[in-house]
Amino acid sequence: MNWKPILSTMKPYAPGRSIAEVKRTYGLQEVNKLASNENPYGSSPEVAKFLQSRADQFEMYPDVYTSGLRTNLSKHHGVDPEELLISNGSDEMVTIISRALLQPGTNTVMASVTFPQYAHNAKIEGAEIREVAMLDTGDHDLEGFLRVADEKTAIIWVCNPNNPTGNFLPSHVIKDFLDRAPKTALVVLDEAYFEFVTSAEQGNAMQWIHEYDNLLISRTFSKAYGLASFRLGYAVANKDIIAELNKVRNPFNSNTLALGAAEVALADQQFLQECVTKNETERNRYVAYAKENELAIYPSETNFVLIEVPMDADEACEVFLRHGYIVRSGNLLGTPGYVRITIGTEQQNTGLFKAFDEIITNK
Numbered sequence: 001m002n003w004k005p006i007l008s009t010m011k012p013y014a015p016g017r018s019i020a021e022v023k024r025t026y027g028l029q030e031v032n033k034l035a036s037n038e039n040p041y042g043s044s045p046e047v048a049k050f051l052q053s054r055a056d057q058f059e060m061y062p063d064v065y066t067s068g069l070r071t072n073l074s075k076h077h078g079v080d081p082e083e084l085l086i087s088n089g090s091d092e093m094v095t096i097i098s099r100a101l102l103q104p105g106t107n108t109v110m111a112s113v114t115f116p117q118y119a120h121n122a123k124i125e126g127a128e129i130r131e132v133a134m135l136d137t138g139d140h141d142l143e144g145f146l147r148v149a150d151e152k153t154a155i156i157w158v159c160n161p162n163n164p165t166g167n168f169l170p171s172h173v174i175k176d177f178l179d180r181a182p183k184t185a186l187v188v189l190d191e192a193y194f195e196f197v198t199s200a201e202q203g204n205a206m207q208w209i210h211e212y213d214n215l216l217i218s219r220t221f222s223k224a225y226g227l228a229s230f231r232l233g234y235a236v237a238n239k240d241i242i243a244e245l246n247k248v249r250n251p252f253n254s255n256t257l258a259l260g261a262a263e264v265a266l267a268d269q270q271f272l273q274e275c276v277t278k279n280e281t282e283r284n285r286y287v288a289y290a291k292e293n294e295l296a297i298y299p300s301e302t303n304f305v306l307i308e309v310p311m312d313a314d315e316a317c318e319v320f321l322r323h324g325y326i327v328r329s330g331n332l333l334g335t336p337g338y339v340r341i342t343i344g345t346e347q348q349n350t351g352l353f354k355a356f357d358e359i360i361t362n363k
């Protein structure tokens with residue numbers, strides 16, 4: 001068959017270990033998955049109530065226009081409904097944007113390291129990938145981005161806060177970058193972890209979508225809203241950008257139950273705020289733990305930390321697994337010597353630190 005040649009060099013997404021598998025392999029009763037940045041507090045209790053009320057009527061296709069969630073999001077963010085696009089997780093938004101803009105002869109600019117789906121999709125579309133090494137601080141090297149971007153650059157990916165470092169770029173830095181980035185390139189601000197940011201320097205980039213007609217902001221219900229299983233993301237950009245992307249999107253890309261669950265979750269901002277507050281408290285414990293034990297840690301504004309381990313990252317992950325903790329090895333993320341840990345509940349983190357103590361003692 002005539003597969004795209006690039007596929008022979010690619011691998012499917014490698015998921016972390018599952019809780020069931022780790023229980024079996026290590027003979028454990030309790031296993032905590034702190035590997036995929038899911039919300040350890042679950043989702044708004046209103047979501048479960050909503051789902052119980054929807055026990056039938058599954059034969060109809062979802063609303064193509066996604067009116068309910070679209071209206072609520074437009075009110076929540078103060079943007080026009082036509083300035084929104086809803087996708088099957090922000091993973092699918094990356095695919096939609098890449099399909100619409102990338103092809104052989106174009107290039108796309110991103111950090112190294114960052115969210116791997118940008119490069120993954122660019123390969124499939126045959127675009128050239130221009131990766132710019134991150135600064136020692138873990139920040140995107142935006143000056144470097146400007147140096148490598150040219151008139152053939154179709155998409156610039158700014159992951160803010162960045163996965164897997166957790167680093168956050170203040171609002172004025174983003175604005176300055178938008179002033180200087182080529183107007184012919186779509187600048188995608190992937191704000192999957194936006195809700196977790198507690199820095200006073202956080203701004204609202206959505207206010208700039210009319211000022212910069214090459215700006216798109218991507219958000220998701222998977223992380224702070226705790227709805228990863230439903231697969232719902234959305235983009236905010238000016239109407240012209242949304243109209244083009246809408247041609248590429250599959251008509252029924254988000255399902256009825258997911259759309260309803262997201263509406264309910266969006267309405268419960270109190271739950272969201274409680275999660276953000278608890279996450280910040282727990283995040284500070286990781287910072288303190290790293291300091292006490294003289295381990296490097298990137299300055300996270302998210303619900304995960306990228307922290308140094310005093311041995312090979314895969315070996316450290318093995319020790320965590322034996323203690324019932326699934327975390328992500330930096331060897332897979334392009335950050336050897338580090339592990340990425342999703343910040344759990346107070347109890348989960350206390351248990352994780354015990355496992356970490358063993359790693360430090362036995363290094």
Ligand SMILES: *Cc1c(COP(=O)(O)O)cnc(C)c1O
Nearest residue numbers: 089090091115163192220222233
């Ligand atoms: C988790 C994550 C996403 C994907 O989120 P989904 O909406 O679940 O597809 C997108 N971008 C970044 C940076 C992420 O970490």
